[in-house]
Amino acid sequence: SLAGFGDLMQDVLWCFSQVKGTVDIGVTEADIISTVEFNHTGELLATGDKGGRVVIFQREQESKNQPHRRGEYNVYSTFQSHEPEFDYLKSLEIEEKINKIRWLPQQNAAYFLLSTNDKTVKLWKVSERDKRPEGYNLKDEDGRLRDPSMITMLRVPVLRPMDLMVEATPRRVFANAHTYHINSISVNSDYETYMSADDLRINLWNFEITNQSFNIVDIKPANMEELTEVITAAEFHPHHCNTFVYSSSKGTIRLCDMRTSALCDRHAKFFEEPEDPSNRSFFSEIISSISDVKFSHSGRYIMTRDYLTVKVWDLNMENRPIETYQVHDYLRSKLCSLYENDCIFDKFECVWNGSDSVIMTGSYNNFFRMFDRNTKRDVTLEASRENSKPRAILKPRKVCVGGKRRKDEISVDSLDFSKKILHTAWHPSENIIAVAATNNLYIFQDKVN
Amino acid sequence: MFVRGLKRKCFDGEEDIEGTLAGIKAIPSYNLQRQSLLDMSLVKLQLCHMLVEPNLCRSVLIANTVRQIQEEMTQDGTWQMINTQSTGQACLDRLVSTDILCRSSREQAEGKHVPGYSAFNKDFEGDQAQDSSETMSTASSVQAPRNLQSNVWEMENPQENKGNFQKSLDQIFETLENKSPNSVEDLFSEVDNSYYDLDTMLTGMMSNTKMGHCDGLETFSSPTTPASNSNCKSDLNELDHIVEILVES
Numbered sequence: 042s043l044a045g046f047g048d049l050m051q052d053v054l055w056c057f058s059q060v061k062g063t064v065d066i067g068v069t070e071a072d073i074i075s076t077v078e079f080n081h082t083g084e085l086l087a088t089g090d091k092g093g094r095v096v097i098f099q100r101e102q103e104s105k106n107q108p109h110r111r112g113e114y115n116v117y118s119t120f121q122s123h124e125p126e127f128d129y130l131k132s133l134e135i136e137e138k139i140n141k142i143r144w145l146p147q148q149n150a151a152y153f154l155l156s157t158n159d160k161t162v163k164l165w166k167v168s169e170r171d172k173r174p175e176g177y178n179l180k181d182e183d184g185r186l187r188d189p190s191m192i193t194m195l196r197v198p199v200l201r202p203m204d205l206m207v208e209a210t211p212r213r214v215f216a217n218a219h220t221y222h223i224n225s226i227s228v229n230s231d232y233e234t235y236m237s238a239d240d241l242r243i244n245l246w247n248f249e250i251t252n253q254s255f256n257i258v259d260i261k262p263a264n265m266e267e268l269t270e271v272i273t274a275a276e277f278h279p280h281h282c283n284t285f286v287y288s289s290s291k292g293t294i295r296l297c298d299m300r301t302s303a304l305c306d307r308h309a310k311f312f313e314e315p316e317d318p319s320n321r322s323f324f325s326e327i328i329s330s331i332s333d334v335k336f337s338h339s340g341r342y343i344m345t346r347d348y349l350t351v352k353v354w355d356l357n358m359e360n361r362p363i364e365t366y367q368v369h370d371y372l373r374s375k376l377c378s379l380y381e382n383d384c385i386f387d388k389f390e391c392v393w394n395g396s397d398s399v400i401m402t403g404s405y406n407n408f409f410r411m412f413d414r415n416t417k418r419d420v421t422l423e424a425s426r427e428n429s430k431p432r433a434i435l436k437p438r439k440v441c442v443g444g445k446r447r448k449d450e451i452s453v454d455s456l457d458f459s460k461k462i463l464h465t466a467w468h469p470s471e472n473i474i475a476v477a478a479t480n481n482l483y484i485f486q487d488k489v490n
Numbered sequence: 491m492f493v494r495g496l497k498r499k500c501f502d503g504e505e506d507i508e509g510t511l512a513g514i515k516a517i518p519s520y521n522l523q524r525q526s527l528l529d530m531s532l533v534k535l536q537l538c539h540m541l542v543e544p545n546l547c548r549s550v551l552i553a554n555t556v557r558q559i560q561e562e563m564t565q566d567g568t569w570q571m572i573n574t575q576s577t578g579q580a581c582l583d584r585l586v587s588t589d590i591l592c593r594s595s596r597e598q599a600e601g602k603h604v605p606g607y608s609a610f611n612k613d614f615e616g617d618q619a620q621d622s623s624e625t626m627s628t629a630s631s632v633q634a635p636r637n638l639q640s641n642v643w644e645m646e647n648p649q650e651n652k653g654n655f656q657k658s659l660d661q662i663f664e665t666l667e668n669k670s671p672n673s674v675e676d677l678f679s680e681v682d683n684s685y686y687d688l689d690t691m692l693t694g695m696m697s698n699t700k701m702g703h704c705d706g707l708e709t710f711s712s713p714t715t716p717a718s719n720s721n722c723k724s725d726l727n728e729l730d731h732i733v734e735i736l737v738e739s
Contacts, residue, residue: 133543159543221546240546269554271547290547323527323558327551381530386548 052418053472054488055435057428059113061088061098062481064426074477076464080144080152083468086114086475087154088482089139093123095156095209097167111486118167120209123158135160141226143235153212155235159222162237164213164248172200218244218254225275231282238275238287241268245299257305258287258297273388274334284309286336286343292329294345294354312343312354314361324376324385332388337397338469344400346391349373351402351412366412366419369404371442371453384458395470403462406451407478408438424462424476424483434488521568528559 062072071092078087086098099117126135137158145153151168176198180186221239228235236245236257243258258275262268271290278284283299295308316325328348335344343354345362349370352362368389372379379385384405391402403409404421412419421438428435441450464477472487518526531552563569 131543135543222543268550271550273547290551323524323555326554326558330547330551377527380527383534383548386545386551 055422055472055474055485056488057430057433057435058111058473058484058486060426060429060481060483061096061114061116068480072480074464074480074482075138075140076142077466077475077477077482078142078144078154079466079468079475080154081146081469083470083473085117085144085152086466086484087142087144088475088477089122089142089156090480091136091138093121093125093137093139093158095120095122095139095142095154095165097152114484118207118209120165122156122163122165122211123161126160140223143226143228145228146232148232155226155228157223157226157237160216160219162215162223162226162246163211164215165209166212167207167209170206170208171203173203174198175201213248213251215246215251215254218246224273227275227277227285229277229282230280234282236275236277236285238272240271243272243275243285243287243305255303257299257303259304259306273331276334276336279336279338279340281340286334288331288334288345290330291326292331292347294331294334294343296356310356310359312359312362314352322376324380327380327385328376333390335391335393337393338395339397342397344391344393346389346402348385348387348389351391351400353400353414364414366400366410368402368410369408369440371440375453379458382458384461387461387463389461389463390465392465392467394467394472401465401467401474403465403476405458405461406456407460407462408440409462409465409476422485424478424481424485426481432488435485524559524563528556528563531556531559 062074069092071090071094073091074088075091076087076089079085080087084100086100088096088098090096095118096116097118098114100112100114103112122139123137125137127133128135135158139156139158141155141157143155145155147153151166154165154167156163156165175182176196178187178192178195178198179189215237219237219239219242221241223237223239225238226235227238234245234247236243237254238244238258241259241261242256244254245257246254258272260270260272269291273288273290275285275287278286284296285299286294286296288294292313294312296310296312297305298309299305301307301309316329331345331347333346336342337344341356342363343356345352345354346368349372350368351366353364354362376385389403391400393400398415399411399413401409401411407424408421409424410419410421421440422435423438436449439447439450440456441447441452446452460479462476462478466475468474474485476483476485534552535549535556560569
């Protein structure tokens with residue numbers, strides 16, 4: 042059942058459920074989580090990291106004996122998705138970091154997901170094996186080949202039960218289609234195609250065909266000196282398989298219809314909020330750059346994240362968003378410092394809850410924020426080991442912006458900008474969230490009454 | 491990009507300001523802050539030269555910022571003056587607080603009180619500051635107090651660690667600002683490894699092999715930019731030639 046805390050007009054209390062990852066002070070760079078995604082049922086939760094690995098957690102069956110455990114997530118499969126590569130033509134390394142994971146809807150016993158680094162998309166099949174054939178004629182139980190001349194009788198191999206094994210195999214590799222860095226992948230609602238977007242181009246793929254892709258958006262100027270804008274994110278509409286959106290570094294969103302023309306250089310809709318001239322500074326463009334765009338589950342709205350805000354747009358209104366939420370406006374006076382240390386370029390993601398009533402995004406100091414679209418209430422929570430007692434209720438956090446700091450508040454200057462929450466995910470139908478804090482994955486659930 | 495915490499280098503207007511004139515940490519003028527932002531942005535673009543292809547989005551955003559500053563400075567009339575003025579001080583010292591730039595023009599207009607602005611008119615920047623106050627561009631409606639100066643950095647500004655980084659920064663800016671070395675020996679005496687990185691970087695820009703993603707940087711070779719790439723190239727060719735001779739001997 043869909044639960045959003047706006048529906049019942051009462052506050053949801055979020056509790057700590059689990060944390061995955063080590064507590065070491067020194068973080069190995071390869072362990073930094075770079076993407077988090079629930080599958081369509083919420084049974085599986087996948088993470089990708091900088092080291093190119095994918096870890097899939099599976100929710101255990103709820104037990105009548107331990108109802109309070111509410112189905113914990115345990116490791117289901119771990120595999121190396123991408124390896125570092127070297128581009129000999131440009132003398133540059135290609136990072137193995139997993140930029141995005143997207144699940145395909147389940148159509149049989151196996152699970153399928155797409156994972157991508159900067160250049161190559163891969164389709165992985167994750168399947169269970171709990172039986173194995175025994176009694177081969179031409180090889181013995183250890184797998185060693187038998188001498189055919191020594192075989193005197195034939196037998197039929199039989200399947201015998203074995204310990205459950207989960208294996209991940211790469212079924213397709215979609216390579217050599219992107220000159221620039223892939224920032225997004227999105228599975229189409231037809232389940233036959235998907236798109237991959239890099240800084241300047243978007244390609245459409247058929248899952249069955251790896252040696253061809255169809256270019257549907259190209260914003261590369263003839264003269265690269267004239268480049269002033271790049272694509273930052275892209276997504277297919279959840280129901281209309283001909284419609285997709287892409288966002289740009291200038292704070293605009295374009296909605297395209299693939300039926301109108303082969304190359305979707307002309308948008309069907311163009312979403313842009315007029316700039317407030319009194320708020321203009323040298324950093325205006327940078328902070329307007331959209332780092333993430335997500336359709337609502339209903340398909341009626343899109344949500345965008347820029348450096349300081351989250352905005353909700355109605356697809357029928359292009360000239361301004363219908364809602365704007367301040368994530369951490371106290372940073373507005375610190376933009377100079379944040380430009381200097383490059384934090385201003387951090388790409389935060391944003392997510393909808395299952396009923397599209399609540400939106401969530403991350404911030405610094407391991408804080409993350411939720412906004413209830415109906416009640417207009419918001420809350421700041423923290424992912425930290427200190428709040429990691431089982432079923433401990435998370436206490437709302439507050440940043441003090443000036444004047445007297447109260448006991449539990451934290452001042453802006455004390456925020457730790459190395460602890461950034463860029464990636465979060467929300468279970469498709471329940472109040473369960475996954476929050477990636479550097480190398481740790483936190484899972485929070487709402488309080489069970 | 492390695493992860494760092496927030497630096498405390500910027501004055502954010504909330505620090506305590508001592509009472510005496512000599513002890514006042516006056517906040518630099520808008521022009522200085524803008525110049526500092528420009529310098530910082532150029533340095534960020536230089537650091538494009540890494541093993542892994544850097545972020546095109548970041549490069550484009552920084553290049554756009556540089557372009558904005560250049561446009562404003564061109565309208566100001568300050569662009570040409572900056573480049574003819576002799577840089578007695580190392581450019582690193584000019585990376586001052588850019589606090590004013592963070593404030594919206596509305597806040598400026600409201601005359602928000604920023605503690606620490608000094609009223610003395612000692613001219614640090616030479617004629618530039620006074621001239622630019624008259625020719626202040628309307629494109630930017632920021633009204634920074636024109637009479638404040640930052641004499642402070644001639645005083646006992648704590649010396650930054652003048653390691654190799656500063657040296658290479660000097661060299662980067664020297665090259666870009668179209669300053670030819672006084673003598674071949676001077677140029678050679680300052681060479682260190684980072685200079686060769688600059689060499690490779692600029693060659694890469696020219697030939698578009700390594701720096702395909704940094705093509706946006708070619709805007710610097712546009713007519714409005716005094717720094718000319720061809721001059722850099724001739725300087726570097728000269729350097730190559732010198733090094734070749736020395737290595738062979």
